[in-house]
Amino acid sequence: MPLMTGEQYIESLRKLKTKVFVFGERVENFVDHPMIRPSINSVAMTYELAHDPQYEDLMTATSNLTGNKVNRFCHLHQNTGDLIKKVKMQRLLGQKTASCFQRCVGMDAFNSIWSTTYEIDKKHGTHYHENFRKYLEYVQENDLTIDGAMTDPKGDRSLAPSQQEDPDMFVHIVEKREDGIVVRGAKAHQTGSINSHEHLIMPTIAMKEDDKAFAVSFAVPSDAEGVFMIYGRQSCDTRKLEKNADIDLGNKNFGGQEALVVFDDVFIPWDKVFLCEEYEFAGVLVERFAGYHRQSYGGCKVGVGDVLIGAAAVAAEYNGASKASHIKDKLIEMTHLNETLYCCGIACSAEGYPTEAGNYQIDMLLANVCKQNVTRFPYEIGRLAEDIAGGLMVTMPSQADFDSEEIGSYCHKYFKGNGKVSTENRMRILRFIENMCLGSSAVGYRTESMHGAGSPQAQRIMIARQSNIEHKKELAKNIAGIKE
Ligand code: SF4
Ligand code: FE
Numbered sequence: 001m002p003l004m005t006g007e008q009y010i011e012s013l014r015k016l017k018t019k020v021f022v023f024g025e026r027v028e029n030f031v032d033h034p035m036i037r038p039s040i041n042s043v044a045m046t047y048e049l050a051h052d053p054q055y056e057d058l059m060t061a062t063s064n065l066t067g068n069k070v071n072r073f074c075h076l077h078q079n080t081g082d083l084i085k086k087v088k089m090q091r092l093l094g095q096k097t098a099s100c101f102q103r104c105v106g107m108d109a110f111n112s113i114w115s116t117t118y119e120i121d122k123k124h125g126t127h128y129h130e131n132f133r134k135y136l137e138y139v140q141e142n143d144l145t146i147d148g149a150m151t152d153p154k155g156d157r158s159l160a161p162s163q164q165e166d167p168d169m170f171v172h173i174v175e176k177r178e179d180g181i182v183v184r185g186a187k188a189h190q191t192g193s194i195n196s197h198e199h200l201i202m203p204t205i206a207m208k209e210d211d212k213a214f215a216v217s218f219a220v221p222s223d224a225e226g227v228f229m230i231y232g233r234q235s236c237d238t239r240k241l242e243k244n245a246d247i248d249l250g251n252k253n254f255g256g257q258e259a260l261v262v263f264d265d266v267f268i269p270w271d272k273v274f275l276c277e278e279y280e281f282a283g284v285l286v287e288r289f290a291g292y293h294r295q296s297y298g299g300c301k302v303g304v305g306d307v308l309i310g311a312a313a314v315a316a317e318y319n320g321a322s323k324a325s326h327i328k329d330k331l332i333e334m335t336h337l338n339e340t341l342y343c344c345g346i347a348c349s350a351e352g353y354p355t356e357a358g359n360y361q362i363d364m365l366l367a368n369v370c371k372q373n374v375t376r377f378p379y380e381i382g383r384l385a386e387d388i389a390g391g392l393m394v395t396m397p398s399q400a401d402f403d404s405e406e407i408g409s410y411c412h413k414y415f416k417g418n419g420k421v422s423t424e425n426r427m428r429i430l431r432f433i434e435n436m437c438l439g440s441s442a443v444g445y446r447t448e449s450m451h452g453a454g455s456p457q458a459q460r461i462m463i464a465r466q467s468n469i470e471h472k473k474e475l476a477k478n479i480a481g482i483k484e
Pocket of ligand 2: 191
């Protein structure tokens with residue numbers, strides 16, 4: 001099948017019987033649900049741009065499996081150039097949507113499972129890599145969106161999976177059968193899960209032998225028997241249910257999405273299983289997926305940052321403050337922080353290296369530094385955007401007030417800034433900044449920057465592990481003339 005268009009992707013979701021709950025109720029038509037649709041539009045952009053000749057080089061690649069042209073989101077990175085293009089593609093999509101476009105988790109899962117299954121088979125004589133090759137060919141040929149799902153609810157953080165009072169706190173194997181396995185548990189904070197055709201499940205932490213029933217990786221259609229999703233609510237989400245509140249939404253067309261995905265005794269045939277009890281590889285898979293996704297943030301968050309910097313500059317103009325030197329300096333600072341994140345994303349890609357299976361892995365230290373910076377800089381960029389925007393961003397009346405026959409004229413009069421700009425446009429840009437800093441897209445730009453792809457402490461552990469302090473001590477001793 002050729003690459004899908006955005007519209008074809010949206011239609012393909014309609015064919016699924018994905019079981020979705022919002023506000024405690026089953027949603028039959030999730031594709032047109034006003035709270036969900038903006039997040040579908042963001043994924044659709046990953047399809048749409050692949051057809052635009054000016055983005056073809058970034059958005060598509062030649063599959064090493066089939067030789068066919070595929071969407072880069074389904075591609076195995078074949079060299080450092082591919083890793084760099086991945087980051088550039090993510091920046092582009094952030095610029096086009098100002099939100100999380102959700103499809104990266106699948107791409108990051110493909111690349112980590114590809115190399116890990118190769119190594120498991122080598123050690124154990126299993127056939128996971130072959131299973132996965134067939135699965136990925138199917139994904140590429142059908143241009144699917146896949147939720148790469150890692151984070152379990154985790155229960156009591158001081159206890160290993162096998163020590164939890166409730167074993168369902170981690171996805172686990174409840175039955176091994178001749179034709180496959182049965183799994184139970186859930187994955188939390190799942191980005192784009194409702195908008196994905198299938199789910200690709202991975203373990204969430206390194207495991208020991210006692211935890212082997214929890215060391216499991218598999219693919220499952222999103223509408224398989226026993227799978228259902230509970231939509232995660234976002235700040236200001238009910239504005240999407242209001243009539244005539246387009247401006248109040250800030251970003252009417254695009255958004256992100258997270259959900260709790262429950263696996264209630266789901267059957268998985270053997271050919272869709274990529275890890276089953278080889279517990280010593282759980283940690284490897286986690287590190288690789290997290291590493292790729294920490295690289296990803298050096299692209300997507302930078303693209304959203306570009307839009308936020310632009311919005312702050314527009315707000316300054318509309319407020320009549322664009323010539324003030326402190327405003328110019330704040331825009332410089334925002335740009336400096338944003339480009340620093342991009343530097344990290346590009347650097348960990350340029351320093352990538354081939355795995356035994358042939359695809360390319362990012363530099364782990366630099367990818368973790370990248371994500372550690374992402375846990376901080378978007379907050380500072382957002383703080384500066386709020387500083388430039390001014391308090392009106394959070395005290396402005398609703399669109400309905402501006403539209404009111406009785407009081408609308410007062411709103412337009414008293415909220416006018418720069419005389420050359422309509423009050424409506426000033427309102428639009430301030431609401432857009434609100435959306436990214438405090439509203440529904442703040443899920444992606446702020447808190448996801450903190451906790452997505454692992455919380456800050458997870459990167460510090462990896463940085464400590466990779467930092468090679470002994471080598472640095474030797475360097476110092478050599479130059480200082482210390483001989484021991
Ligand atoms: Fe992609 Fe960024 Fe969303 Fe992760 S947070 S899925 S990298 S857009
Ligand atoms: Fe994320």
